[in-house]
Amino acid sequence: MFQVRGTGTKWLAERKAGEVLDVLGPLGNGFQLPASGKVLLIGGGIGTAPLLFAAKSAPEGAVAALGFRTGAGAILMEDFAKAGIPVEAASEDGSLGVPGTVDQVVRRCLQKGRYAAVLACGPTPMLRAVSRVTAGEGTPCQVSLEERMACGIGACLTCSCKVNRHYRRVCKDGPVFLSEEVEWDE
């Protein structure tokens, strides 16, 4: 699942079933799922997509907090339901779930339940807000960062973000980092 954002994704969206693609991947490092315990998944917009797969791989179940701009633009709600993953939603237009951004939902989830890990994927402002909410809660939060990339394999250094005081390559060293190590205001 992907969103058409530019020339490449537009081209990809025009491909027909049965065509053969040349793909290099998977690249970088994904989420680390805990060996036991429940997982809290936090998704924003298209960032919801990888979390469905994480939800299905979680050893002792998961809860998903998903945020969308509009209720009409929400994705994968049925798929999460089908996988047996409870979803707490938020939408900025108020037409789905809690009106506003997903970090409010996250706060409530963390008050209600105990989680072995928090995994988040979405736009940077959302990840920054989630990082604030989860800080000091005692549960490590992994964030999948979004940054413009060129080579995708760590050679060109264009997708760098400051993590632990040094620029790290989102495509190769990430895209998943611990939220407490990301310098959000850089």
Next chain:
Amino acid sequence: MSKVDMQVNFAGISMKNPIIVASGTYGFGREFGQFYDLSQLGGISCKGLTFTPREGNPPPRVAETPMGMLNSVGLQNPGVDEFIATELPELRRHDLCVIANISGNTPEEYAIMSEKLSRAGVDMIEVNVSCPNVKCGGSSTAWCRSWRRR
């Protein structure tokens, strides 16, 4: 396919073919080396080096344009000494022309870097006197004039 002799000679340096990957696109080759044998290249022009390590510019570092992309990495690199200690020996495991690319803040830095790299045995040195993405990249004409005088 029959073997074609692609060998070229540039400034007295022989390369088995004229394909040189450009500085900044290829790092020091490690990442692309995971996908194919770098010895297929004629040469590599390494990521720009500076006298001391540089962290580079804050993100975003790249933007799409109608004709391609613009980047502003800001010469992120481990510095000339680290290159000589760890990257150059790794590159030497492959059969290709190693070109170092250098940027200095002063003419003296260019001189010292050139000396160190020559002694370390790089095949060629490419001199960056026009990086638009850093303050002291040599883009100032006054700086160029002062350098020429020396």
